[in-house]
Amino acid sequence: MVRRSTALWLVLATCAGITLFLVKHEVQEREDRLNALHTEILANQEAIQVLKAEWSYLNRPERLERLVRELSEERPADRLQRATLDMLPQPLNGDGETPVTEAAHAGGVVLPMARPVSLGARQ
């Protein structure tokens, strides 16, 4: 009787020991991985910082302006070419309300909702 309980305890203790070892090992492994990841994250953050600085450097307004001049047609956008959303013809919704009736008024042509700014109003 005594022998059986002793054996049981012995087996339990061994099991606990092995589990403990395995868990500890696992934890250590994960800690190493965590540290490695942290180092990597920091390195990446540092790289991002460099890239941000470079991005800002490349986005100097003076450089962008020069590139636009070189790479696109030499024609700055006229401020009168700007329009707001309400100047655009409204999209036709499924039920076809206002835009359609207005279009019908204009002989089937969808018209802008507002007149553009005084284009040549002075001429």
Next chain:
Amino acid sequence: MTHTRIDMDDIPKPEKTVRIEGSGKQALEQGRTRLLIAGSVFALAFSVIAARVVDVSVFDRGAEPNLAQESGSLTHKTGRADIVDRNGMLLATTLSVPSLYADPKFIMDPASAAEKIRTVLPDLDQTELLSKLASDKRFVWLKRNLTPRQQYDVNKLGVPGLYFQRESKRIYPQGRLTAHIVGRAGFDDVGLSGIERSHDTLLRDGSEPLRLSVDLRVQHILREELQTQIDAFDGIGAAGIVLDTDTSEIVAMVSLPDFDPNRRDKISDNAIFNRASLGVYEMGSTFKIFNTAMALDYGTTSLSGGYDASKPIRIARFTISDYHAKNRWLSVPEIFMYSSNVGSVKMAMDVGGERQRAFMEKLGFMKASAIELPERGHPMAPNPWRPINTMTISFGHGIAVSPVHLANGVAAMVNGGIHRPATLLRRESDELLVGERIIKEKTSHAVRRLLRLVVENGTGRNAAAEGYLVGGKTGTAEKPGQGGAYRRKALLSSFVGVFPVNQPRYVVLAMVDEPKGNKSSFGYATGGWVAAPAVKRIVERAAPLLNVAPVDEDAPEIRRALMVKIPQAKGKKALASF
């Protein structure tokens, strides 16, 4: 013989157990008691531990986190926080950059090593490099602050004895563009000027970027247009400000000449001087905005009033006369429109020196501006405030303020009359500062109409950016030379504009120092010819970026809102509808 007879029953039988009597028994009893006590103490301790184990493992505690927490933050600390513009574009950042050094002891063949190094770092001097690599020292710097690519290239050479040391370096990707605002940090990352200095501790402690109110794009436009004017009129410097009228945020601020903060050497005092916030100047006629607003607000005159400006005013040894002299009775709008000094003086005299002084004080013209820079000029105001000062201040002489003061003051005149201190830090749009009321809403409205009048029909016609309803006032001040006498040829030509003037959003100030007239300006070097065209171009280019849509300037409701009745001398009234 009974007494000899021994009753055997009386004699106890010998027992098997040993009984110890006397001191032996006492010791045994004591030992047993001690064992019992010790045992129970241990039992108690174990049960406490057991209870604690159950408590810790079974019962949940709110105070304890469910997950293990990482000690130490994971954010990349550079030692100094970034500075960004209002759109988040980097203006200043700290990078850890590699610097190349060599341990000559491990350099096997200095000549070939030097040759190899020069293939990737061609700017190093051959002989100097060779002597460094061949020296007996254990440490020689070869090149500080390499780019990542250069570091990669050096590593690729595979020369033994070369090492890198990581150093942190403050980088200003935008270079000159925001030099005076951001300022610069010296060695050891100590802020030397600008925001870098005024927010040194904050930048050092924080890791969150510091967001400024500056818009890089507008800043660029402002700088470029001012540079254009300097080049065209051979000026010695310029300053410009774009300021939000409602929040008093500075959207752009330029002082020329400027410097590259990335280069730690070779910065001249002239370049480092911030003309926009540190320099104080007698602003000239732009002060008539304040003068007129003051007179209208105190009610000493009205838009239908006027003054005789037919003769120059003589006081002491001075003569005050008009630049664009009309030599007749001028109404208040005309005095403003033609920038009449004589009329302005009379207007100010009606208000009186005491009240004028109080007005200037309310505008903040008696103390340094609130802007977050160490470079803040203290205004120069007369003390005591004599009648002659009242006269000259009416047209902007005898009091010197910084351009920031001027722009900030004009914002208060047109935004409905509320003065909010200028700032370089981003304000959240919903937390509008309360501010201090300086003039009535009605006066502010009148000022707006007068400003429009100047651009539509007065001295500021060159600032008319079509569609953006620019209003403004020119200013041409003679700079005082050595000994206090004014120099006729050394001018400070400025224009302060507001757009759109019916609902002001931004104040634009452009100022050119000592411009010289040229053919395109018919020899003039006045504010209307030098600074006004710059403001026009700045508005045209910056307005789309600032989300100000062009309007039809001839729309009836706009014309009605900005109409000014110009009273005539003989009671006739004419409508100023040009």
